[in-house]
Amino acid sequence: MIKFDERLKELRKEKGVTQREIAEFLGIKTRPYQNYESGDRRPDYEKLVALADYFDVTTDYLLGRTDRRG
Template structure:
């Protein structure tokens, strides 16, 4: 679920993996591994991604379908 959400959000922002990894200051290969599901990002990177996209970590990992950061 995480890999597909990362791909979806990145494409929605019309960014390449290289562009996104540069914005987040992580290597493109590391980010590529997250999107392909080969590796899980550390919590610090999950926080960075959630903040960048304005979503919760629960949304990123598939625990909720609500993109809202603080659903009520």
């Protein structure tokens, strides 16, 4: 299965947005978001849910637990 960091980067590129734009949406600085995509950190529950909502996918999809988006 795909890992969270890979899936997050894939979704961001599909949507055509920058790391900075998503960081601003989450209310964090760009560096912590970059750490999510590099696999160095994981978001807390609230940010995970916000990311799933932003990309219109389930948290399970975002975490790589399923390949079904919805």
